[in-house]
Amino acid sequence: MYGLGACHARRMWAGRIPQGDHGGPPVGWLVAGYAGLTGFLVLEGVVRERGSASSLEDSTDDQGTTRLILSAYALAAVLPLLLRPLRLRRLPRSAGPVGLAIEAMGLGVRLWSMRTLRGSYSRTLGTTEEQQVIDEGPYRLIRHPGYLGSLLTWAGCSVASGSLPTVNIVTGLLAGAYRRRITVEEQLLGRDLPGYLDYSKRTKKVIPLVW
Numbered sequence: 711m712y713g714l715g716a717c718h719a720r721r722m723w724a725g726r727i728p729q730g731d732h733g734g735p736p737v738g739w740l741v742a743g744y745a746g747l748t749g750f751l752v753l754e755g756v757v758r759e760r761g762s763a764s765s766l767e768d769s770t771d772d773q774g775t776t777r778l779i780l781s782a783y784a785l786a787a788v789l790p791l792l793l794r795p796l797r798l799r800r801l802p803r804s805a806g807p808v809g810l811a812i813e814a815m816g817l818g819v820r821l822w823s824m825r826t827l828r829g830s831y832s833r834t835l836g837t838t839e840e841q842q843v844i845d846e847g848p849y850r851l852i853r854h855p856g857y858l859g860s861l862l863t864w865a866g867c868s869v870a871s872g873s874l875p876t877v878n879i880v881t882g883l884l885a886g887a888y889r890r891r892i893t894v895e896e897q898l899l900g901r902d903l904p905g906y907l908d909y910s911k912r913t914k915k916v917i918p919l920v921w
Contacts, residue, residue: 734801734802735806736803742806742810743790743867743870746810746813746817747787747813750820750860753820753821773894775887775891786864789879790873793875799874805870809866809869812869813866816866818859819862820863821859823856835895837898842903853910853915858916861916868881
């Protein structure tokens, strides 16, 4: 009797979980997460100023970091689709709305950063003769808020997927790519941008009060 009752309970519990969902947030949250990533791309096309700021032309100063980030973006975009159907460790259903909240926060920080730097917010690394240190808006606290916004946006989408391995891999990929980018950028700006070394002494890189 006990064995029959346990089997019946398992069947009832399995019936409550949509097929292919395995107990995580419904797939609609992941679809909404991809809509947020579309918003990320729209920001790049609409808010970023034209000219050198929008150019993807590589330079020796960039040291391949733009290609590295774009490659990380491409992998991060497909991983949720590849890993979600697998029976791996899933996050609770609340991960859906939590992930979207993180993503929205990231888009907001990214937009704020782009509007603050305007023409100096470029896709590849480099400096111009008229460029100056900006310490307004989010740049009062951290030196790379745009990168923080990107990390939050992509991490939020991965959380919304409901897959813990996706979260770990996506955040690891993007964190590694941006860590390399920040190292190269700090060297460039410290060398070529007057006042940047003093600015770096009173601010953090990405996380206020931490790093």
